[in-house]
Amino acid sequence: MSQIDLIVTDLDSTLFYDREHVTDRDRAALMKCKARGIPCAIATGRELEAVTPALDRLELWDLFTHVIHSGGGGIYDIAADRNEFAKMLSTETLCEVFDRYVSLGLSFVLPMDSKLYTSHRTPRLETESRVLACELIEAPDLKTIIYKPMSKIVMNGAPEEVERALPILLADNDPRYQWHRSHDNYVDCYARGINKGSALQTLCTDLGIDPAHVLAIGDNENDIQLLDTAGKSACPGDATDSAKAHSDYICCAAHEGAFADMCEHFIPNF
Numbered sequence: 001m002s003q004i005d006l007i008v009t010d011l012d013s014t015l016f017y018d019r020e021h022v023t024d025r026d027r028a029a030l031m032k033c034k035a036r037g038i039p040c041a042i043a044t045g046r047e048l049e050a051v052t053p054a055l056d057r058l059e060l061w062d063l064f065t066h067v068i069h070s071g072g073g074g075i076y077d078i079a080a081d082r083n084e085f086a087k088m089l090s091t092e093t094l095c096e097v098f099d100r101y102v103s104l105g106l107s108f109v110l111p112m113d114s115k116l117y118t119s120h121r122t123p124r125l126e127t128e129s130r131v132l133a134c135e136l137i138e139a140p141d142l143k144t145i146i147y148k149p150m151s152k153i154v155m156n157g158a159p160e161e162v163e164r165a166l167p168i169l170l171a172d173n174d175p176r177y178q179w180h181r182s183h184d185n186y187v188d189c190y191a192r193g194i195n196k197g198s199a200l201q202t203l204c205t206d207l208g209i210d211p212a213h214v215l216a217i218g219d220n221e222n223d224i225q226l227l228d229t230a231g232k233s234a235c236p237g238d239a240t241d242s243a244k245a246h247s248d249y250i251c252c253a254a255h256e257g258a259f260a261d262m263c264e265h266f267i268p269n270f
Contacts, residue, residue, distance in 0.1 A: 001232050001266040004038055005209045008068070008200060008226065009259055010218035011044040011051070012183065014236055017254035019131055022058055025257030030063040032270065033263065041203065043068040043196045043218070043226050045182040046132070047151065048076050048083060049114040053133035071180065071190050071222055072199035073151030075206075086199065087191035088149035093176050095143045097153055097189055100172075104165045106157035108142055110150065117145055118156075124185060125156060152190050159184040180222040188222065197225025217262050219243050219254065234262040 108119040129136035169179040216230035219239035227233035235247040236258035251261035
């Protein structure tokens with residue numbers, strides 16, 4: 001790739017290979033990108049409040065310029081400390097989505113005010129609460145605590161439970177929202193038209209960057225638009241088949257340093 005003006009990486013199961021840690025190889029690659037003047041940004045399904053503790057703990061803030069968060073629902077400019085949101089799900093829509101799909105038996109999760117509200121507390125969500133450094137609060141009828149528009153609402157369950165629910169959710173053509181699988185245990189609901197790719201396009205416009213000069217890496221279904229928008233794309237070797245199908249290069253596994261592998265492949269003399 002002759003010119004790279006921006007590198008964008010997913011977090012969970014990509015840069016955060018186990019959702020909590022970064023390999024030494026990837027950290028070194030991020031530092032090398034900064035030294036060479038190549039800005040790096042994050043594109044994650046996490047809300048900004050769930051990104052902040054991880055970047056604090058891992059001391060990564062200085063290595064990034066922007067955070068595309070909430071699956072593309074918002075863009076945070078780190079230097080300016082400015083957070084801008086795109087379309088949100090209204091309180092009415094959030095309540096309707098809950099009523100429509102609570103019978104599927106998965107746990108609804110609403111990230112709000114730096115907390116995780118769930119319709120059904122499970123050991124899996126307790127682990128998630130620890131990983132994201134967010135308090136977990138059970139509210140069987142989530143409608144009782146929804147008081148403002150939010151960027152997303154999600155459903156969590158065992159992989160086989162998510163698989164059973166996914167065809168039903170993806171068949172929903174409601175013009176107000178859409179579903180994306182973001183992890184084996186998660187399927188996320190965003191305002192229709194919101195995705196990491198559309199957010200990258202917005203960021204490129206704001207920065208005066210041609211998306212053709214962007215390098216991106218991600219591992220799951222919610223990264224496909226990101227991979228398609230970037231000029232060149234990659235995924236870890238343990239990514240989903242769909243992510244692989246939309247990638248120009250398949251890297252080593254995430255725990256082996258997929259971000260660094262991508263940089264070494266696309267950036268001359270890296």
